[in-house]
Amino acid sequence: MTASARGKLLWRLADLIERDAEELARIEVRDNGKLYAEMLGQLQYIPEWFRYFGGLADKIEGGVLPIDKAEMFSYTKREPLGVVVAITPWNSPLLLLAWKMAPALAAGNTIVIKPSEFTSCSTLEFARLFKEAGFPDGVVNTVTGLGSEIGAALVENPRVAKIAFTGGDATGAAVYAAAAKSIKHVTLELGGKSPNIVFADANLENAVKGAISGIFAATGQTCIAGSRLLVQRPIYEEMCQRLVAFAARAKLGDPMDLVTQVGPITTQAQREKVINYIEIARGEGARCLLGGGTPDAPELAKGWFVEPTIFADVTSQMRIAREEVFGPVLSIIPFEDENEAIEIANDTIYGLAAGVWTSDIRRAFAMANLIKAGTVWVNTYRAVSYMAPFGGYKQSGIGRESGQAMINEYLQTKCVWISLAESSPDPFVMR
Ligand code: NAD
Numbered sequence: 001m002t003a004s005a006r007g008k009l010l011w012r013l014a015d016l017i018e019r020d021a022e023e024l025a026r027i028e029v030r031d032n033g034k035l036y037a038e039m040l041g042q043l044q045y046i047p048e049w050f051r052y053f054g055g056l057a058d059k060i061e062g063g064v065l066p067i068d069k070a071e072m073f074s075y076t077k078r079e080p081l082g083v084v085v086a087i088t089p090w091n092s093p094l095l096l097l098a099w100k101m102a103p104a105l106a107a108g109n110t111i112v113i114k115p116s117e118f119t120s121c122s123t124l125e126f127a128r129l130f131k132e133a134g135f136p137d138g139v140v141n142t143v144t145g146l147g148s149e150i151g152a153a154l155v156e157n158p159r160v161a162k163i164a165f166t167g168g169d170a171t172g173a174a175v176y177a178a179a180a181k182s183i184k185h186v187t188l189e190l191g192g193k194s195p196n197i198v199f200a201d202a203n204l205e206n207a208v209k210g211a212i213s214g215i216f217a218a219t220g221q222t223c224i225a226g227s228r229l230l231v232q233r234p235i236y237e238e239m240c241q242r243l244v245a246f247a248a249r250a251k252l253g254d255p256m257d258l259v260t261q262v263g264p265i266t267t268q269a270q271r272e273k274v275i276n277y278i279e280i281a282r283g284e285g286a287r288c289l290l291g292g293g294t295p296d297a298p299e300l301a302k303g304w305f306v307e308p309t310i311f312a313d314v315t316s317q318m319r320i321a322r323e324e325v326f327g328p329v330l331s332i333i334p335f336e337d338e339n340e341a342i343e344i345a346n347d348t349i350y351g352l353a354a355g356v357w358t359s360d361i362r363r364a365f366a367m368a369n370l371i372k373a374g375t376v377w378v379n380t381y382r383a384v385s386y387m388a389p390f391g392g393y394k395q396s397g398i399g400r401e402s403g404q405a406m407i408n409e410y411l412q413t414k415c416v417w418i419s420l421a422e423s424s425p426d427p428f429v430m431r
Contacts, residue, residue: 003057003060003108004057006054006106006108007054007055007056008054009054009105009134010050010051010054010057010106011051013050013129013130013133013135014047014048014051015047016129016133017046017050017129018047020129022040023125024125024126025040027121027122028042028043028093028094029255029256031093031121031122032090032091032221033219033265033303033304034092034219034221034255035255035260036255038217042094043094045095046094046095046098049098049099049101050102052102052386052387053105053407054106056103056407057106060078060411061078062413062414063075065415071420071421072417072418072419072421072431073418074416075416076414076415076416077414078107078413079108080107080411080412081109081185081411081412082109082110083109083110083111083161083162084100084104084109084163084164085111085112085113085154085162085163086100086104086112086113086164086165087147087154087164087167087175088114088166089116089166089168090266090267091222091223091266092222093116093119093122093123094123094126096166097113097123097126099166099390099402100166100401103401103409104410105135105139106410107407107410110139110140110141111140111141112141112154112160113127113140113141113142114143114145116167117144117147118267119266120144124142127140147167151175152178155178155184156181156182158182160182160184161184162184162186162410163175163179163184163187164401165187165188165189166188167189168190168191168324169190169191169324169350169396172397175188186399187401187409188399189391189396189397189401190352190395190396190397191223191326191352191395192324192351192352192353193227193228193323193348193350194225194226194227194228194350194352194355195226195230195344195355195371196210196229196355196357197230197341197356197357197367198211198229198230198231198232198239199232199356199360199363200232200233201358201359201360201363202235202357202358203357203359203379204235204238204239207357208246210355210357210379210380211239211243211330211381212247213382214226214229214355215229216262216328219262219263219306219327219328220327220329221270222382223352223396224352224353224375225326226353228314228321228331228333228345229243229330229332229333230333230334230341231332232334232335232337232341240289243290243310243330247308248290250308252300252307252308254303262305262308262328263303263305264304264305265305265306268304270304270326270327271304274325274327274329275294277319277323277325277329278292278329280319281311281319281329281331284318285313285318286311286312289311289312290307290309291309291310291328293306293307293309294307295307308330309329309330310329311329311330311332313332314331314332314333316344316347324350338363341367342370342371346372349394350392350395351373351395352374352375352391352392353373353374353375353376353377354375354377355377355381356371356379357378357379358378364379372394373396374390374400384402386402386403387403388402388403389401389403389406390402
């Protein structure tokens, strides 16, 4: 298929996703329990990844080298890697899949998708659209099953050229090690313990909303959760009070209901993990300001709900500040000045994202320079785009997704040498 034809297919697919966005969003909600408003927003945005990378498909160019050897013609080609395996988690199955599929297909690879065993339905429905768009059979394939069986088998398969993985860091490390056996290309999008840093000069109303969106939107089940809220001492108690007042009003309920703001946790096991972390935080001496358990409203009894929970007086040494909870649990940590904020912010194995709230432009740039994270938001939080490279520093991952250059993660370079000489030179000397 020509690159232009590939691009057109991706555009056609984008239109079909747009057409079916509501139905796909409903399936996502039934699968993972996240808010319909959030999943619909994602589904309505996903087509842009396919349009953006579809537009890039016929702009993948090689070059002719001004080679420094007589009678030699040399050029480069950008070629697809081959079979790409996309392994996705349960929290935003189709969005995270689109981030992998759009560049992989634009670059001319074929793809095998392994969705999370907890949320496979939306991917299966999504895959139908590729057929309808006219993709040739075999280009997009879906295999469901347990990660330890099906995922592991795909990672070990020597015919697979690349693994594009999003998930937990322990799984990511296992995938990385297994992929190394056959020297596969690997990109890893893993967990985070993102600092959201509020300075005393910030617009506090906006900072409160930013902190809430960082941790309670998506019920905290997001890799970019701003789970560590660093607050400068002069506004520490005020921020605590404002956050409690705001979060206490959050409406828990049916994720399909548009007035719901905090839905349930996706799996029972994940809820137990979150509750366990709340107990750990209490045991470590963190001060629980809000929540701290499961809600007792009878209408919530059938869901895996956890109350929006806020801990104050957390220190960097506590497990609640070091380990990814992946639930609606906020840790508030006080700091004195910029130096201490940076020290605390970077005191983590992770480096996925960070937020900075300040009205001082010098400080905003200084913090953006010094924070070791793949994304830094200033006076905003949780913004993503098909144009913006996304990925982790340190143990939050390897490689980036989205953004123009990221198509290179799905390409390899071939250099072709053609001798135009009539006779061959001395065979014992390198040319
Ligand atoms: P997970 O690591 O348990 O599973 C992710 C995927 O890997 C699933 O499809 C699973 O079946 C598969 N898998 C499990 N074991 C495997 C193995 N041995 N070989 C191959 N595949 C295997 O993660 P999860 O619980 O589904 O998702 C939550 C995690 O994902 C969190 O840690 C979160 O931070 C992370 N996440 C990261 C990003 C990001 O972009 N950085 C985005 C969303 C989620």
